[in-house]
Amino acid sequence: xxxxxxxxxxxxxxxxxxxxxxxxxxxxxxxxxxxxxxxxxxxxxxxxxxxxxxxxxxxxxxxxxxxxxxxxxxxxxxxxxxxxxxxxxxxxxxxxxxxxxxxxxxxxxxxxxxxxxxxxxxxxxxxxxxxxxxxxxxxxxxxxxxxxxxxxxxxxxxxxxxxxxxxxxxxxxxxxxxxxxxxxxxxxxxxxxxxxxxxxxxxxxxxxxxxxxxxxxxxxxxxxxxxxxxxxxxxxxxxxxxxxxxxxxxxxxxxxxxxxxxxxxxxxxxxxxxxxxxxxxxxxxxxxxxxxxxxxxxxxxxxxxxxxxxxxxxxxxxxxxxxxxxxxxxxxxxxxxxxxxxxxxxxxxxxxxx
Numbered sequence: 001x002x003x004x005x006x007x008x009x010x011x012x013x014x015x016x017x018x019x020x021x022x023x024x025x026x027x028x029x030x031x032x033x034x035x036x037x038x039x040x041x042x043x044x045x046x047x048x049x050x051x052x053x054x055x056x057x058x059x060x061x062x063x064x065x066x067x068x069x070x071x072x073x074x075x076x077x078x079x080x081x082x083x084x085x086x087x088x089x090x091x092x093x094x095x096x097x098x099x100x101x102x103x104x105x106x107x108x109x110x111x112x113x114x115x116x117x118x119x120x121x122x123x124x125x126x127x128x129x130x131x132x133x134x135x136x137x138x139x140x141x142x143x144x145x146x147x148x149x150x151x152x153x154x155x156x157x158x159x160x161x162x163x164x165x166x167x168x169x170x171x172x173x174x175x176x177x178x179x180x181x182x183x184x185x186x187x188x189x190x191x192x193x194x195x196x197x198x199x200x201x202x203x204x205x206x207x208x209x210x211x212x213x214x215x216x217x218x219x220x221x222x223x224x225x226x227x228x229x230x231x232x233x234x235x236x237x238x239x240x241x242x243x244x245x246x247x248x249x250x251x252x253x254x255x256x257x258x259x260x261x262x263x264x265x266x267x268x269x270x271x272x273x274x275x276x277x278x279x280x281x282x283x284x285x286x287x288x289x290x291x292x293x294x295x296x297x298x299x300x301x302x303x304x305x306x307x308x309x310x311x312x313x314x315x316x317x318x319x320x321x322x323x324x325x326x327x328x329x330x331x332x333x334x335x336x337x338x339x340x341x342x343x344x345x346x347x348x349x350x351x352x353x354x
Contacts, residue, residue, distance in 0.1 A: 025101055027336045028112055031329035032097035034273065035116065038280070038325050040093045042318070044086050045284045049292055056090075059083030109337035116330035120323045122184055124234050127319045128195065129187070130180035131230040131312075134173050135223055138307045141168070142219035146305040165298035168308045199227045218306035226309050233320040261335040268328045276321040276328070283317055291317055 048055035054062070054075055061068040062075045062083065075083060141162055144150040151159040161167040202224045209215045252263060283291030293299070294314040301310050 028101045036093040054079045054083045109333040113330040113333035120326035123323045126180050126184035129183045134176050139223050165300045165308045169298045195231045222307035233316045261338040264335045272328045276325045279321045
């Protein structure tokens, strides 16, 4: 590796020549394109199955492109236009990524890695606050229903509507999800320790009420499962960011800096990213897939007056995959920066490099 590509010209300041190196630009484009296309895939999944757009595969089949068999009935002009928009969304996303990278050739890999880590952290924060407030709200509604107190508080008609999964999802859960996006912007900390404490308290109250007061309801166990599944899946990207995952190996510990970087790059490109894509594609490829199906039916447990959040637990896999994809791409940039001996990113005004 030549000196022009391995270090800063001044301590703490990246060498602009190395920052403009083709490998730097290519890796930034790849990382940005992976995250961007994942977001577009999720958007098009919503448009296809919730808004009745044709979908990219149907559009390609209509055009007989990429080996797709022609449709028995061609798309009508209106749907064909929507298909062009869905195809164009991927192309526009890629063009935006390439344009951004070319417009900022001096930006360090570690700075871009920190941006992707910050995006991953925001996804997790939103999901964390969402499951916290949705869990409390849905548990309260279930408690009032099972104790026959809901009718007296909200009236007979609204009480009956809250007993329907579709109504509770659209008018209780979805507004709270939007609220969680706002809270995620305002509150930058991740409160997994508090979620863990709440899981323990929720389990403790089951034991207390069951053995002391001989009282137990289905919603109590539902709340524990809802929060525990969220804590397990949402914390994965956060743990990866802080190198908290357990490494079961006998070689990595003895590797040098470059060997560790190559090992990490191999692992995330050949194992980590493909796993996340498999989760998203298999879970969301069709209306009957394992993630889409519970969402469309607002699936709930069949055990009486439990919580109506089972369908949301399918979304946990989407949050896990998206946050991990973003963090893996951040990890890719960081390890390439390690290979090229790029200096650490300078901390911002808040004292953090993120």
